[in-house]
């Protein structure tokens with residue numbers, strides 16, 4: 127039996143970690159720092175311009191050694207090689223998992239089903255480039271000969287969260303003469319508000335859908351088509367100038383009326399939540415231009431190479447992933463807070479929610495057996511310093527253990543007075559307060575009356591990582607996203623799950639299709655759901671009358 131196929135809980139490192147946890151769970155971070163005056167330098171690592179301080183975690187050298195041993199026993203090295211080689215590691219869908227090919231430089235070879243996919247990636251990039259140049263320069267004209275000033279991306283899930291996050295994150299680098307909007311929700315309000323102040327003559331829609339069959343996206347795309355046609359005199363030929371598609375499904379794109387010459391392709395080996403650097407990033411390239419888009423791809427690639435080639439003890443995604451396992455499976459932590467101290471990253475936690483939770487929210491192993499341990503934690507967060515004035519209370523003084531990732535940049539993109547120093551002071555202060563807290567003695571020494579002391583005590587011992595980079599650039603964004611992508615992969619390998627399928631979204635979709643028919647069909651259609659669902663549908667049907 128290969129090492130990696132042994133059940134996780136029977137691995138020597140797993141068992142040793144369980145015993146080790148019992149030994150160190152009561153050792154406070156204060157003690158760990160007191161024991162080693164160099165701890166703050168010791169537990170750090172830096173690569174490709176990303177600095178990770180993981181010293182404020184509840185770990186010792188022994189913890190790290192055992193976690194690294196767990197990675198080895200789990201066959202992480204060979205699984206990384208398998209992914210980069212194009213093996214079909216998404217076993218339930220029998221697909222290769224090759225987002226790393228999307229940022230592979232020209233000349234690299236990555237073979238899927240006997241074919242090198244890198245040239246195809248670059249062909250699409252070239253096609254995107256020439257299209258973006260035409261739109262950004264004003265050469266591409268709308269149906270009435272006006273230039274395109276507004277771009278609306280229509281997509282959902284992986285075909286939305288990446289584009290919207292990348293646009294918000296890289297707004298500083300975007301063409302401010304153009305307006306970008308993102309429509310995802312089937313709630314009509316999303317579309318209505320996105321176009322309320324736009325002129326159809328100057329508006330280009332990108333219909334982003336891998337399958338081109340997703341209910342929300344196709345509903346929004348048809349509404350957009352009606353809106354556009356209504357504003358352009360109803361002339362069908364205008365669609366060619368105002369709609370382009372990003373998809374793997376040429377037949378459906380054609381059926382919709384989009385010229386396949388204006389379709390940007392990607393492949394079934396790109397998962398939706400791993401697709402922001404494929405053609406799904408068309409709106410990103412339109413916003414920030416080719417040079418910046420290429421810099422972002424280069425950032426992704428640098429982190430890919432770091433992940434692929436660096437020994438695990440210095441490997442950023444591996445360390446982040448292992449720390450997440452440590453808290454999730456041994457401390458029983460249920461969530462991870464991601465706290466970017468950078469306003470432009472305000473959509474980053476939402477993006478990470480899909481990346482992490484759709485990937486690792488699984489309850490069976492690759493072999494279909496129920497897992498006997500916890501898998502994917504809940505990821506959540508908000509940008510600092512705003513979160514400090516709301517939910518940080520619970521992180522500091524609540525009853526739950528919430529490991530935190532603090533993300534910050536040394537240089538501001540908008541340097542204004544003392545703002546940036548204050549921002550960074552808050553990052554350092556929060557991680558310090560979480561780790562060390564404030565003892566009853568310290569609180570008393572401040573003259574606090576006895577009855578108030580317990581309320582003002584901070585127990586500390588709250589773990590955090592601090593991730594620092596020089597400045598938020600397209601290249602840095604690529605590195606950050608790849609850091610989390612590969613951390614998710616690391617965790618999935620250890621849990622022995624398929625991080626690349628998403629069967630959990632299916633059931634609701636199928637039931638919704640059935641209920642749409644019942645809501646819109648004859649009022650006397652007999653309902654065969656449970657009594658609650660029947661009652662809700664009936665109530666809505668009556669209200670509609």
Ligand code: G6Q
Pocket residue numbers: 282283284285334335336337338339340343397398399400484628
């Ligand atoms: C992501 C998922 C999912 C997907 C959406 C949109 O990994 O597969 O979020 O991206 O359901 O799918 P389409 O791009 O096919 O419309």
